[in-house]
Amino acid sequence: MANRTRRTVKSQDRIPKAVDRAMDKQLPSNGHIEPGISVRMGPVEKLDGDAPLTNGNNNGKRKSRGSFPNGKTYKDNSTSGEEDDIPLSKRRRTSQQTKKVQDSDSDMDDIPLAVRKPPKATAAQIGASSDSDTPLTERLVKEKESIEKAAEKTAQAIRAKEKAAGAKRKAKVESDSDDDVPLAKAKKPKVPIKKTANGVKKDDSDSDVPLKKKVTPKKTKVKAEPATPAKKAKGKAVKTEEDQAVEDEEEEYRWWEDPTKGDGTKKWNTLEHNGVVFPPPYEPLPKHVKLVYDGVPVTLHPDAEEVATFYGSMLHSTVNVENPTFNKNFFEDFTTYLDKTGHGKDKAGNTIKIKKFDKCDFKPIFEWFEAERAKKKALPAAEKKALKAEKDAAEAAYMFCMWDGRKQKVGNFRVEPPGLFRGRGEHPKTGRVKKRVAPEQVTLNIGKEAKAPEAPAGHRWKEIKHDQEGTWLAMWQENINGAYKYVMLAANSDIKGQSDYKKFEKARELKKHIDRIRKDYQKDLKSEKMADRQRATAIYLIDQFALRAGNEKGEDEADTVGCCSLKFQHVTLKQPNTVVFDFLGKDSIRFYDEVQVDLQVFKNLKIFKKPPKGEGDDIFDRLTTSALNKHLTSYMPGLTAKVFRTYNASWTMARLLKDMKAVGSDAEKVAAYNAANREVAVLCNHKRTVAASHAASMEKLNERINGIRYQVWRTKMMMIDIDPKIKKKKGAEFFERPEDLDEEWIKKHQEAVVEEERTKTQKKFEKQNEKLKADGEKEMPDKELKQRLQVANDLEKKYKKENKTGKVEAEGKGPTVDKLDTKIQTLEQRIKTMTVQAEDKEGNKEVALGTSKINYIDPRLTVVFSKKFNVPIEKFFSKTLREKFDWAIKSVDENWEF
DNA sequence: CGCTTTGATTCAGCGGCGGCTAC
DNA sequence: CGTAGCCGCCGCTGAATCAAAGC
Known part of the structure; x- marks a missing residue:
């Protein structure tokens, strides 16, 4: 699908008046307009740029994801000052709001x-x-x-x-x-x-x-x-x-x-550290484990064998092993290793030339690794612990460094182990061999006065630097893309914390300029100059929809885009002003959104898509990220497209938290916080793939809920059993069985319950017998088991009878209607809790909350929330996060505002 | 180049549950 | 015999780790 052809259709420098006018009339022949006009859209009158920023989602459910492109709309309805009455979930940002916040904040922006x-x-x-x-x-x-x-x-x-x-x-x-x-x-x-x-x-x-x-x-x-x-x-x-x-x-x-x-x-005056930890050397496979080629086990040179194990150990990973590019790249690289080291030998010592990937059988290698894995897992807890302690001790010296005399945690001090490159999305280089990194490739950065760590025996470092402008401790170049890999400090270090602080201060600084920026781009949306108009349109999109800047990418990378690199086919226009984005963004995560934009923006996009442009052509052919960022920098030093994401995310969170009412239990407050967090995550398009286990665990949860609902109904029936007159008193409706719990379902459910009881009994019996045996005592006879299973049988009988008579005998001792009433209350409460839980789970299945919490939401907002609502910060930040955000936790009181 | 952002994978610990023991 | 309290197991969730991808 990836259209990698870069075409050069270029917009005219100036936008002729005629074109502008034509677009005003929305001539359908231009720019790939979809005819479908959404019925729910009213006439759009406003062109004032206060299109909503956040998702006006219903009940926190985002339906527009995946293949259900509906539900999420950015209706440009009114911005009358009545926002306070609009439910949180429906609120949108307006320019008025922005302004308000800004004004009230202006006196606290920065301590001199x-x-x-x-x-x-x-x-x-x-x-x-x-x-x-x-x-x-x-x-x-x-x-x-x-x-x-x-x-x-x-x-x-x-x-x-x-x-x-x-x-x-x-x-x-x-x-x-x-x-x-x-x-x-x-x-x-x-x-x-x-x-x-x-x-x-x-x-x-x-x-x-x-x-x-x-x-x-x-x-x-x-x-x-x-x-x-x-x-x-x-x-x-x-x-x-x-x-x-x-x-x-x-x-x-x-x-x-x-x-x-x-x-x-x-960045530092003195820096001391112990360098990096290399992965353990390759340990050749035991003699009996070999790659099988064309039915013949072959002995490989250890170097080639190691590459074979990279592949062999991941046979369970179908996403890789069934990917043709992956296999092709792997085999190409594997072949070069074979050519270099000599091909395999069979038992007799004859050379076996490995020519065809399809004839390679990595199964034996895979099974051996699986067995090793299992062995390790089965190790007694004490031994596992000892092993871990040993590793920790060996690595202790690398975990910290001394940075300007302060002890600081190092982040990734382990050199990345060799393996097969996976890459994300449809990466052209997937499956290539990522080589083992030798000390000779590693450059260290360390203080002049400090004693540089020794390279591993028999090796030397590539270079020792004393670059005080760098924050890295070690660096090497990786062989797949030639990218540099850096060893840096952990997130809780001073240097990272400060940079974090600066990032959020920069975002807050943007508040002071945002009105002017918005005014300017509104104006430039109508500029005669194509370049300016494209730039204004891009900034609009970045500001309103939190798009990334979107640098150009090369042929040897996955084909993903951001704002500036959007292509013709990524944007679909629907009259009168609906825009559908559908493209792969960073990490090949799909960005799908159906939004409503200002008419002028709609018109511009139409112009930018005008023929002869077509599939594969840049929408913003007159714009680059550097031009865009350069322009932004003129408003404020350091302002780039990325700052808008931080700003919008934190701003959104601030607004949501601010309007929140401090009611309910801690758990409810936390849930409310998480809901706000989720809204930000949706804004930033932070997604995760739905866990393989999700459907099953959802099903389980729903069945549990239904089980309780069934119990509720049964309990009601018991009331009738006790007091037949109750039916009239409470009304027949009260005793109706929920429709979805039909007879078929009940049969199944009953069977499952009975079956569960049986296996439980059986298991327990066996376990007890095992114990008796171990203690040298006599095992219980099967008769005993039969007797115990009678409970399950009785249950089964009871259900059968219930089904037949339509009556339920009251259970429990001394049952009364009152008691049963209480029981129902309890059950109903559980249903409620679990239903909320289920909805939450479903709504969260493809939203990743972590990324926004870690990178985009100013942690001080969370601290303020925690203080204001008196909920311990531990409920929001894990231990590592508390360490990372130490600076924020220490720095604000509950009156701080973003 | 050097740093931040990102989702996936791996790992650890928590909570629920049943069983066992002591009272 | 009933019950409270503790323990160990298990499944699952959330945290830590990892390395790629973006700016």
Whole structure:
């Protein structure tokens, strides 16, 4: 399906008045308009840009996912100030609301930096970091919790930094009106590094080369220039350590607010760590386990055998093993290993040439791995524990590093093990062999004064760097895509926390500019200049629907898109103003949404899709992500498309939490919070594949509910058994059996209940006998079992009788109508709880809440909610999340606002 | 390049349940 | 004999880990 052909149909530079007018009349011949007009849509009168942001979903159920493209609508109805009466779930953002929030927040946006106290190092800490004689390992192990670190610099560094960033951006070529940059200027990189769209447009006549696909050879320029001013700034403001020691005692070091950290220039002064952990070396298969080729077991060189095990150990993974690309890529790579190491030998020592994938039988290898897996699983708990302890001890030295004298957790200190590359979606390279990484490929980044860890015996590192502008500890290049892999600190480290803080502060900063930005793009939606109009339209989509920027992608990557890279076929237009998005986004996750947009946006999209454009052509052929981001940066330093996602997500969450009423139990408050979380996740299109077990577990849950409903009915019947007059008193309706619980269902249900009772009895009997046997006592006779099974039999009989007579004998001792009434209440309550649970589960089956919680929702919102509603933060943040968001938990009171 | 964002996979711990024991 | 309380097992959920993909 993937249409990878890049065509060069390009929009005209200017939009002729005639075209504009024609579009106003909505000539059906243009731009792939679907005729179907939704009946529920009223006339749209407004063009003021306050289309809803969030999903006005009904009851939290999103029906528009997958193949049910309906239910989710973005009706552009009124924005009268009556929003307070609209139920939460139906609320949409309006520009008024935005404004309100902004105004009320304006006085609390930022504490002046000057007011904040810079941290200082304590004497103890100074001692620690300068103590380079003690081995790091030893110190790390003893190290309790080191204190604040030395801080330098000031807001100047930031400003210098931002200037630098500005210079970098300037380096990009882009002028919206410039169609004629000579092709020659667009140099191709020698190495296939990541492409950077630079906005150079190609000639109209050249229809084989994609419009946006130029790469700027900018590397050197970008790095060298900006570094200078930044460096200067940082050099001058270093505090003395004494100063710091003094201040430290006064108040806790609010490291996340320290502008010197994580701001682009020097990230650390001293850095000590122990390097990385390599995966264990390959252990050849035992002699009796071999790849079978054409019926013959073959002995492979260990290197080739290892590759064979990569495949052999994943035979259960049908998504891979049944994917032709995967198999083709794997076998191609496997063959090169075989060619290099010599092909296999049979028992007699004859060479067996492995030529056909279809003749390879990896089953024996698979089974061996399965057996090993099972063996490991069956290990006694104590042994498992010992094994784990051993591993932990071996890795302890790598788990932490010393960063400016503070002990910090390292994130991914394990070098990625070799295997088969999977990739996501239809990745062209799926199945390729991901090679084992040797120390010779690994570059370390570490303090100059620190003692670099030794490479494993017999090896050396590729390089030892002292790059204080990098936050990584180690790095290597991976062989599939040539991407760089970095070892960095864990999410709860100072450096990550600070960068997190800055991210959300940046999003909050956007509040101050959003009105102007929206006003501008509303205006530019009508610009005569095609480039401007496309840009405005793109920003509209990013702002309203939380699309990603959408960089161009290469032929050797999965074919996914974002806003700027949307293609003709990804957007369908339905009169008068409905837009249907259907494309694969990041990670090949489907983005499907049917929305209503401003008429001008609708019209623009129509123009952008105008013939001769067709399948495969860019909708935004005059726009690149860099041009877009460059434009955004002019509003606010550091503003890019991505910031809108953070802003919109947090803003949405803030609005939902703000309007929430503090009622009910903790559980109810948590449920309400989760519902808001879910709305944000839906906004960001964070999906997960429905678990294989979902349908079954749903079925089970529903059956349990029905079982209880059946009990309710039976209990009602018991009332009649006790007091026949009750039927009149309560009305016949009360005693009617729910329709869906028909006779067929009841029969089945009864059988299942009886059967369950039987197996339970049987199991218990067997277990007891086993025990008796083990104790050397006499086992119980089968007669005993029979007797016990009588309970089940009686139950069966009772049901039969009930079915026949239509009556239910009252159960329990001394049953009364009152007692039964109470029982029904209890049962009804359980049904209610379970029904909510079931709905929740169903609604959540394809929504991933975690991603937005971890990356998009300002954690301070959660902290405020927790404080305001008096629900422990533990109910919202797991231990790791609490650590990651330590800065947020410590920094706000319940009056803080996003 | 270097960092954040992302969903899948793997792992661990929690809660429910039945059984057993002590009273 | 009935019952409260504790223990161990099991299934499941949520947390941690992992590595790819995006900007």
